[in-house]
Amino acid sequence: MTAPAAPDALRGDDGLSRCAWGNTAPDYAEYHDAEWGVPLRGEAALFERLSLEAFQSGLSWLVILRKRPAFRRAFVDFRPERIAEFTDADVERLLTDSGIVRNRAKIRATIANARAVAGLDQPLDELLWSFAPPAAGRARPRTMADVPAVTPESTVMAKALKKRGFVFVGPTTCYALMQATGMVDDHVEGCWRAGVTGR
Known part of the structure; x- marks a missing residue:
């Protein structure tokens, strides 16, 4: 069993104890404190996280994180119904946008996923949250080494999304989405956010 991290190992320069990664850059601290693990709902908000x-x-x-404002501009605030209308000309336009990650496959995947959202028979957030494991009885990780990269739930989510036409949605990406949007709370013991973000 992994020994618990010493409180000092989690303490940031501002005195707050965080998951260790949250203290490695100011952008990470802000994201950790305000967003990571906080339950998120809404089609555009969840589509943004899935895309990013x-x-x-x-x-x-x-x-x-640092390119997120540019991503929001480029992908019309991640409104799936707008992105679903993007054409090959939009793909070429986005490939010239230095504010985002200029990867043709990922840009096309975002458009394909927006079209997949349009074909769903239930709201996107309802679908995604249906894979969230019960919070009760779930052991809190002692360190980030105890946090899995893939879980049975994220594997099932990935398969379900692929069946519905989504791409670039493997089990690892799905678990990162679950962590980021509060479907699971993976803040470690000693982190000030541990247990604060509950569903």
Whole structure:
């Protein structure tokens, strides 16, 4: 069993104890404190997170955080109904936008996923949240080393999304989405947010 992290190992320069990654950059501290693990609802908000998790694949999340305002401008605030209308000309336009991650496959995936949202027979947030595991009885991680990259729930979510036409939604991406949107609370023991974000 992993020994609990010493409180000093989690303490940021501002005196707050966070998951260790939250103290590695000011952008991370802000994201950790205000967003990560906070329950999120709403089609555009969840579509944004799903899209950004796909764009993050192979990159640092810090890159995505710093480009998020540009992503929101480029993808019309992640409103799926608008993105679903994007054409090949929009793809080419986005590939010239230095404010975002210029990856043709990921841009096309965002458009494909917006079209998949349009074809759903239930609201996107209802679908995504249906895979959230029960919070009761779930052990809090002692350190980030105890946090899984994939869970049975994220695997089932990925399969269900792919069946509905979504792409760039593997089990790891789905679990990162679950963590980011409060479907699971993976704040470690000793973090000030642990248990604060409950559903």
